[in-house]
Amino acid sequence: MIGESAKRNRGRRVAVIGAGSWGTTFAKVLADAGCDVTIWARRPEVAQEIQVAKRNSQYLPGINLPKGLKATSDLAQVLRGARLVFLAVPSQTMRQNLIDIEPYLDRRSVLVSLVKGVEKTTTMRMSEVIADTLDVGPERIGVVSGPNIALEIAKEQPTGGVASCADLQVAQEIATACTAPYFRGYVNTDVIGTELGGVLKNLIALAIGIVDGVGYGENTKAAIITRGLAEMTEFAVASGADPTTLSGLAGLGDLITTCQSPLSRNNTAGRLIGQGYTQEETREQMQQVAEGITSVSPVLELARERGIEMPIVQQVQMVLQGRMAPKDLGPHLTTEDGVPQPELSLGTDRPGLWRRFVNRMKGTAA
Secondary structure, eight states: OHHHHHHHHTTOEEEEEOOSHHHHHHHHHHHHTTOEEEEEOSSHHHHHIIIIISOOTTTSTTOOOOTTOEEESOHHHHHTTOSEEEEOSOGGGHHHHHHHHGGGOOTTOEEEEOOOOBOTTTOOBHHHHHHHHSOOOGGGEEEEESSOOHHHHHTTOOEEEEEEESSHHHHHHHHHHTOBTTEEEEEESOHHHHHHHHHHHHHHHHHHHHHHHHTOOHHHHHHHHHHHHHHHHHHHHHTTOOHHHHTSIIIIIHHHHHHHOTTOHHHHHHHHHHTTOOHHHHHHHHOSOOHHHHHHHHHHHHHHHHTOOOHHHHHHHHHHTTSSOGGGOOGGGOOSSSOOOOSOOOOOSOHHHHHHHHHHHTTOOO
16 A cells, blocks of 8 residues: 555655754655655755755754755745645744745645644634635645654654545545655544644643653643543534544544653653743753744633633643742642533534544443
């Protein structure tokens, strides 16, 4: 099957915008899947190193990149003839990057977000930012998400991801483009759920990092992960997502990876904050963006609009703002009135489907 994917990808021209750890890793996946890949780096010296040495020593030290992978700092060159354009830039610069690439885009190009964040000023998801900035329909906007720690994938440790687009055929095209011997692409048409899974799990990973930095053990972390998944699901469903997406790779799978891996930027940021570092000191130590930190406020703003309670995310915000000591983070222990509450509440007029989902979460038969 993998060989068939490589055959289907032969001659498929794709572009990757962004040469950080995830952009470079995904460019490697696409090249190993048989695509003709060019990656754009903002800094010419990074593009030169990838093009000539087949390395990106700043973001993927020790990783040899495919010989066929090309790199440039010229947007016109990277976008020329590209049917699929994968976007791997910080969420807060996505809009400006889209403005920069617009003059060079082919009218048939599909824009695929690899970014797990929301725009702070507008609270838009990245697919919404694409639609708002460029004159493209939903059939030309895709998302890829899942349990994707960049360095592990760059080392070709097997995993998978979900390619999502309102047009199922386009989702299948995206998934085919990134199906390599060590990476499997799955598909759905639930762009909202797929995207929100990638956004919301970062906030829960911050909480896990904080309590880990404090020194709390596995019971605390398991409770926060479980309650965090409930918060993620309630928020996503209220936003129009299919709840089953949150139990898949883009939801639960990504949540597990991000919460437990020492390579997770959000987990690392939370751990440093839990150990007493300020946000500024945390940024200096990491030298990378932890998308969760910038997503906390806009997600809580959206939650208030939707009437959703997110106590874990609320307490993360309090810690980040200095209004709560990291050791006091225990949102899974409290309710407003002290009365025990159900584990998961999905207000819906489709009780059959969602009751089966809740029962599955509880480990019982539907």
